[in-house]
Amino acid sequence: MSESRVALITGGGSGIGAAVARQLLHAGHRVAVTGRGEERLRGFAEELGRPGELLTFVGDTAVYDDVRAAVDATVKAFGRLDTVVANAGFATHDTVAEGDPAGWTDMVLTNVLGPALLIRASIDALKETRGRIVLVGSVAGFVHGPGNIYGATKWAVTGLAENTRRQVTEWGVGVTLVAPGRVETPFWDSYGSLPPGHLLTAEQIADSVVWALGQPEGVDVNTVVVRPVGQPV
Numbered sequence: 338m339s340e341s342r343v344a345l346i347t348g349g350g351s352g353i354g355a356a357v358a359r360q361l362l363h364a365g366h367r368v369a370v371t372g373r374g375e376e377r378l379r380g381f382a383e384e385l386g387r388p389g390e391l392l393t394f395v396g397d398t399a400v401y402d403d404v405r406a407a408v409d410a411t412v413k414a415f416g417r418l419d420t421v422v423a424n425a426g427f428a429t430h431d432t433v434a435e436g437d438p439a440g441w442t443d444m445v446l447t448n449v450l451g452p453a454l455l456i457r458a459s460i461d462a463l464k465e466t467r468g469r470i471v472l473v474g475s476v477a478g479f480v481h482g483p484g485n486i487y488g489a490t491k492w493a494v495t496g497l498a499e500n501t502r503r504q505v506t507e508w509g510v511g512v513t514l515v516a517p518g519r520v521e522t523p524f525w526d527s528y529g530s531l532p533p534g535h536l537l538t539a540e541q542i543a544d545s546v547v548w549a550l551g552q553p554e555g556v557d558v559n560t561v562v563v564r565p566v567g568q569p570v
């Protein structure tokens with residue numbers, strides 16, 4: 338098996354996923370990132386300038402063929418897969434009682450089905466490396482918010498992480514749920530403004546992801562909830 342470790346990050350062309358990709362590349366991993374926007378991925382790859390260690394795949398995390406193709410191409414190119422980060426996700430920032438249902442299908446499929454498809458597509462490769470799965474959930478998957486339909490998708494991610502862990506731990510595969518509070522990323526573009534108060538940076542959340550991935554063999558960090566100081570709920 339070729340030596341340096343390999344990570345695949347969904348939605349890795351911006352925000353938290355891009356910060357994780359940067360840090361892992363810096364730590365000597367080889368990295369593949371996915372996203373729907375070809376231009377965004379191309380810009381990210383050009384900015385990093387590491388063509389030998391960074392692959393990009395245009396694809397929808399809610400479409401199994403796309404996810405499967407990215408996993409297979411990563412294993413083919415790099416010879417192994419040690420880590421998957423189910424990071425792709427977004428919010429419609431509306432409520433179940435007053436929002437626009439037209440946006441919910443994509444959000445639910447991206448946020449809930451997407452991580453499940455990534456786990457399904459990568460588990461055989463992860464068994465071989467006794468690798469790790471990271472799911473990027475949210476504080477909104479631990480606390481209730483009035484009408485928060487996005488939050489409901491993240492409660493599902495919280496559940497998926499632990500249900501997955503209970504199955505794959507027997508195969509030597511670790512599962513970590515990283516649940517951020519408010520982070521300054523393009524996530525808030527569709528909201529129209531940043532939320533009030535102090536926000537974390539994407540790099541600060543990436544620190545937690547990389548810390549969990551760097552645990553010694555046999556140690557599985559399961560849940561990391563990270564809020565900025567000043568975020569009460």
Ligand SMILES: NC(=O)c1ccc[n+]([C@@H]2O[C@H](COP(=O)([O-])OP(=O)(O)OC[C@H]3O[C@@H](n4cnc5c(N)ncnc54)[C@H](OP(=O)(O)O)[C@@H]3O)[C@@H](O)[C@H]2O)c1
Nearest residue numbers: 348351352353372373374397398425426475519520522524
């Ligand atoms: N920012 C926060 O305050 C915050 C707080 C808690 C949790 N989170 C979670 O953190 C994760 C990363 O978000 P972020 O804050 O870093 O925002 P972001 O910069 O908008 O990152 C999301 C990434 O996912 C990609 N993406 C979205 N839908 C996709 C799909 N169906 N298939 C493939 N890629 C898709 C986007 O690229 P394309 O649009 O080009 O596909 C984008 O690169 C999300 O799961 C989000 O829910 C964020």
